[in-house]
Amino acid sequence: MEKFEFNKAERDHIEKIIARYPDSQSAVMPVLWMAQEKFGHVEPDVQKLVAKTLDLPEAHVYGVASFYTQYYKEKMGKYVLDVCTCLSCQVCGGYDMLHYIEEKLGIKAGETTEDGMFSIQSVECLGACGYAPMMQITNDIYVNHLDKAKVDKVIETLKQGKMPEFEPIPMRVAEKS
Amino acid sequence: MQDWRTYEPLLIPSIKDLHKIDVYEKNGGYQQLKKVLSDKEQTPEAVTNTVKNANLRGRGGAGFNAGLKWSFMPKPDGGPRYIAANGDESEPGTFKDRMIFEYNPHLFIEGALIAAYAMSIDAVYVYIRGEYRSWITMMQKAIDDAYAKGYIGKGIMGSKMNCEMYVHMGAGAYICGEESSLMESLEGKRGYPRVKPPFPAQKGLWGRPTTINNIETLANVPLIIKNGSEWFTSIGAKGHPGPVLYGISGHVNRPGVYEYPSGMLITELINDVCGGVRGGKKIKAVIPGGSSTPPLRGDSLDGVRMDADSLRDAGSMMGTAGMVILDEDTDMVDLVWRISHFYHHESCGQCTPCRDGTGWLEKTLLKIKNGEGEIRDLELLLDICFQMEGRTICALADAAAWPVRYSVARFRDEFEARCKKSIYAVA
Numbered sequence: 297m298e299k300f301e302f303n304k305a306e307r308d309h310i311e312k313i314i315a316r317y318p319d320s321q322s323a324v325m326p327v328l329w330m331a332q333e334k335f336g337h338v339e340p341d342v343q344k345l346v347a348k349t350l351d352l353p354e355a356h357v358y359g360v361a362s363f364y365t366q367y368y369k370e371k372m373g374k375y376v377l378d379v380c381t382c383l384s385c386q387v388c389g390g391y392d393m394l395h396y397i398e399e400k401l402g403i404k405a406g407e408t409t410e411d412g413m414f415s416i417q418s419v420e421c422l423g424a425c426g427y428a429p430m431m432q433i434t435n436d437i438y439v440n441h442l443d444k445a446k447v448d449k450v451i452e453t454l455k456q457g458k459m460p461e462f463e464p465i466p467m468r469v470a471e472k473s
Numbered sequence: 474m475q476d477w478r479t480y481e482p483l484l485i486p487s488i489k490d491l492h493k494i495d496v497y498e499k500n501g502g503y504q505q506l507k508k509v510l511s512d513k514e515q516t517p518e519a520v521t522n523t524v525k526n527a528n529l530r531g532r533g534g535a536g537f538n539a540g541l542k543w544s545f546m547p548k549p550d551g552g553p554r555y556i557a558a559n560g561d562e563s564e565p566g567t568f569k570d571r572m573i574f575e576y577n578p579h580l581f582i583e584g585a586l587i588a589a590y591a592m593s594i595d596a597v598y599v600y601i602r603g604e605y606r607s608w609i610t611m612m613q614k615a616i617d618d619a620y621a622k623g624y625i626g627k628g629i630m631g632s633k634m635n636c637e638m639y640v641h642m643g644a645g646a647y648i649c650g651e652e653s654s655l656m657e658s659l660e661g662k663r664g665y666p667r668v669k670p671p672f673p674a675q676k677g678l679w680g681r682p683t684t685i686n687n688i689e690t691l692a693n694v695p696l697i698i699k700n701g702s703e704w705f706t707s708i709g710a711k712g713h714p715g716p717v718l719y720g721i722s723g724h725v726n727r728p729g730v731y732e733y734p735s736g737m738l739i740t741e742l743i744n745d746v747c748g749g750v751r752g753g754k755k756i757k758a759v760i761p762g763g764s765s766t767p768p769l770r771g772d773s774l775d776g777v778r779m780d781a782d783s784l785r786d787a788g789s790m791m792g793t794a795g796m797v798i799l800d801e802d803t804d805m806v807d808l809v810w811r812i813s814h815f816y817h818h819e820s821c822g823q824c825t826p827c828r829d830g831t832g833w834l835e836k837t838l839l840k841i842k843n844g845e846g847e848i849r850d851l852e853l854l855l856d857i858c859f860q861m862e863g864r865t866i867c868a869l870a871d872a873a874a875w876p877v878r879y880s881v882a883r884f885r886d887e888f889e890a891r892c893k894k895s896i897y898a899v900a
């Protein structure tokens with residue numbers, strides 16, 4: 297079985313996180329994030345590590361980890377494609393993009409490819425509604441204005457082990473008439 | 474009122490690299506913080522009054538006067554006091570605070586510090602939704618730079634003021650945008666909203682006096698301190714003044730975030746600012762301020778302005794000014810079902826009317842959407858809404874009920890048509 301531990305540098309960093317709050321319980325979210333960054337998920341054994349590190353009951357850490365959707369309670373693909381299908385994305389073709397990606401990767405939303413490269417999720421509004429349809433990759437980069445060609449390109453980039461580049465938010469001003 | 478065509482953005486002015494602290498300083502940045510710290514007349518009470526008189530209404534959805542909210546904080550008793558800045562931004566259709574994180578983070582930081590001065594705050598916690606990782610990095614950099622220059626921390630700008638500022642990263646939960654849920658989340662718990670009273674000013678973060686303000690709300694504060702409350706109330710709509718970040722999405726030619734005075738005509742925003750509806754189609758509906766605000770019919774938009782009063786008269790709300798424009802081809806049943814799916818997914822489950830109600834709304838709408846609905850299901854929907862509204866710990870249940878209630882009322886023909894086609898039609 298894999299063993300999950302924080303090293304000395306990480307434990308020092310956790311002390312700094314705790315110092316931002318009046319008590320150590322408040323550090324549970326940032327420390328869960330740290331753990332997920334390091335291990336790729338927060339499976340029960342990782343939750344135990346977080347509980348031990350912060351001297352909290354395991355049940356409390358489980359309660360928090362399970363409440364928030366971005367913590368991966370099980371192993372996910374190397375790249376998680378979070379396709380927004382909410383409101384503005386829905387009416388701008390979000391489901392078409394989701395289905396195109398599902399077809400392309402041969403899996404459904406909620407599943408992971410056999411080689412462990414990709415997971416797909418259909419997610420709620422990501423706060424990029426004006427650039428719909430869009431998706432986020434593994435809790436990180438936003439990819440706006442999706443169409444089939446762009447999806448193809450992004451998946452190609454990811455297959456080469458690279459993240460797509462950060463896209464600045466478009467600055468908008470009305471066209472002066 | 475100034476013509477919007479000549480309006481120059483103040484929250485997101487087009488100044489290159491304004492997110493960098495030295496550029497921000499060169500453009501007058503942190504001078505308003507300096508002013509309140511050094512000018513003897515700018516007592517905390519005076520600053521609070523200026524903001525109150527400016528009638529700066531919260532940009533997070535509820536539209537409450539920010540200065541008035543600050544004045545609810547009890548007198549300092551020596552113990553810690555907090556601001557929680559709300560950057561959870563998760564109401565579908567809302568995407569404007571992110572603009573401030575990317576293009577003008579220091580304006581927000583300066584506003585938060587002036588608020589901290591006005592309320593004798595010891596620490597500001599900036600709660601940002603976890604999905605905004607790239608923008609959390611930007612905010613953290615801006616905060617680090619402001620610390621390095623002595624704008625945050627101990628003895629701010631050589632004064633006696635001490636204030637810390639920390640970013641707290643959310644992890645995917647819409648409900649954490651509700652202010653008491655946000656505080657629970659900051660305390661390292663599940664984001665269950667608290668029963669009010671006690672209100673946050675009495676018993677907030679870690680049991681101490683706390684004020685929660687939206688990011689855009691706080692970003693307006695330096696502008697008010699600089700130009701005065703009268704100047705602010707002269708911008709845009711009388712009862713709801715100031716600059717507004719309009720996040721416009723859906724079927725328009727140029728969607729995006731635009732800064733204009735409050736009280737813009739909806740038709741002007743669509744036709745003149747966003748270049749009209751895609752493909753020259755007709756508008757079926759407009760959701761004016763995020764998914765919870767009742768959709769307006771496309772044929773009822775004449776003269777309706779984006780401010781609390783005008784929208785109330787038209788039968789909706791300002792919300793977050795996250796407008797979604799829906800063209801004539803939009804399937805309203807599909808749309809409302811998807812909104813219900815969202816609220817069901819995001820209900821924290823504490824209150825039965827909300828936990829079960831959101832589920833029943835979604836299920837019933839799915840049935841109608843799939844062509845298996847009966848006309849009486851429309852009455853059922855309205856009854857479920859009635860069971861939910863005003864009967865829960867927080868306003869999520871109301872937010873879930875309104876779009877359903879008003880869509881069924883305003884687009885009833887479309888819902889009925891879907892039911893009549895159904896195999897179980899009774900009417």
Ligand SMILES: Cc1cc2nc3c(=O)[nH]c(=O)nc-3n(C[C@H](O)[C@H](O)[C@H](O)COP(=O)(O)O)c2cc1C
Nearest residue numbers: 531532533559561562563650651652686687690868
């Ligand atoms: C379910 C729910 C979700 C909310 N989400 C947000 C949010 O994401 N951002 C926000 O600023 N306010 C949100 N609010 C409103 C906050 O509770 C609070 O009123 C606001 O942050 C206060 O700031 P303001 O007065 O500056 O607007 C939400 C409210 C409810 C009921």
Ligand code: SF4
Nearest residue numbers: 821823824827865867
């Ligand atoms: S209304 Fe809904 S979201 Fe709000 S506390 Fe009750 S169950 Fe939770």
Ligand code: FES
Nearest residue numbers: 380385422424425
């Ligand atoms: S609806 Fe997709 S980002 Fe908001």
